[in-house]
Amino acid sequence: MSSVGIVIVAAGRGRRLGAEMPKQYIELAGACSLRRVAETFLGLERTSFIVPVIHPGDAEFCAAALAGLDDARLLPAVDGGETRAQSVRRGLEALEAHNPDLVLIHDAARPFVPVSVIEDVIAALGFSDGALAALPVVDALWKEEGGGAGEPVARTGLWRAQTPQGFDFAKILAAHRAHDGTGADDVAVAREAGIAVRLVPGSEQNYKITTADDLDRALADVHGFDAHRADASPEDDTVIILPGGRSQRG
Numbered sequence: 001m002s003s004v005g006i007v008i009v010a011a012g013r014g015r016r017l018g019a020e021m022p023k024q025y026i027e028l029a030g031a032c033s034l035r036r037v038a039e040t041f042l043g044l045e046r047t048s049f050i051v052p053v054i055h056p057g058d059a060e061f062c063a064a065a066l067a068g069l070d071d072a073r074l075l076p077a078v079d080g081g082e083t084r085a086q087s088v089r090r091g092l093e094a095l096e097a098h099n100p101d102l103v104l105i106h107d108a109a110r111p112f113v114p115v116s117v118i119e120d121v122i123a124a125l126g127f128s129d130g131a132l133a134a135l136p137v138v139d140a141l142w143k144e145e146g147g148g149a150g151e152p153v154a155r156t157g158l159w160r161a162q163t164p165q166g167f168d169f170a171k172i173l174a175a176h177r178a179h180d181g182t183g184a185d186d187v188a189v190a191r192e193a194g195i196a197v198r199l200v201p202g203s204e205q206n207y208k209i210t211t212a213d214d215l216d217r218a219l220a221d222v223h224g225f226d227a228h229r230a231d232a233s234p235e236d237d238t239v240i241i242l243p244g245g246r247s248q249r250g
């Protein structure tokens with residue numbers, strides 16, 4: 001079975017949210033978004049290695065966020081760059097020594113990614129060198145003209161990109177090394193290098209915390225998502241105290 005490396009990009013500043021600390025470190029019912037993402041990927045047997053990519057000034061935030069996750073697959077965090085693409089590249093360079101067959105790249109700012117979406121992206125990599133989670137655009141689209149609705153934009157065939165975005169490791173590393181560091185996501189980098197990328201259905205649950213409204217939504221959603229996770233094994237009522245003081249049913 002192919003080995004799967006995970007890059008969690010967490011070096012952003014969260015400027016559009018404008019909170020006191022970067023959004024990936026804001027607590028959502030006892031665990032911040034970065035920790036939630038790390039726990040989700042550590043919960044997958046297919047995960048071989050995880051490298052968090054962080055801002056050089058966030059080492060203390062990161063240490064607190066990941067405290068107690070005692071798992072050899074969780075590699076030391078590496079410093080990110082000015083752009084998301086630069087941060088991804090640094091994560092990939094850190095994974096190179098571990099030589100994974102595949103890599104999944106995920107935003108730390110998407111705390112509620114369902115395991116099924118991750119598994120579907122990995123499955124698509126069985127027949128494609130690239131795959132991304134995405135959702136079709138369902139609303140009508142209008143081009144703005146002077147504050148009003150101008151020309152309509154056809155929505156047919158348009159998809160909203162999410163993460164994880166997964167790739168053949170050697171191919172996406174080479175693509176990032178050839179890239180100028182400006183791509184909005186790894187699909188842009190991959191396509192520039194001629195890598196075919198499959199669309200895999202994402203999830204509305206897998207939204208990115210970008211604005212204050214998104215953070216409010218996450219703070220409202222988190223208890224429901226956690227209850228759902230806890231109810232996964234209702235026959236076993238044991239309460240497990242997790243590192244960092246969180247609890248869940250076992």
Ligand SMILES: Nc1ccn([C@@H]2O[C@H](COP(=O)(O)OP(=O)(O)OP(=O)(O)O)[C@@H](O)[C@H]2O)c(=O)n1
Nearest residue numbers: 009010011012013014015016082083087108109
């Ligand atoms: N130089 C950067 C920029 C972004 N990211 C990460 O890439 C993901 C993209 O989400 P985004 O909402 O663009 O994050 P920010 O850059 O933090 O947000 P903003 O643009 O509002 O500052 C986030 O997990 C972010 O931490 C990163 O690792 N390195």
Ligand SMILES: C[C@](O)(CO)[C@H](O)COP(=O)(O)O
Nearest residue numbers: 107161162163184185186208
């Ligand atoms: C890859 C991505 O999640 C695509 O939605 C990306 O991080 C988007 O970042 P943006 O700065 O909000 O475009």
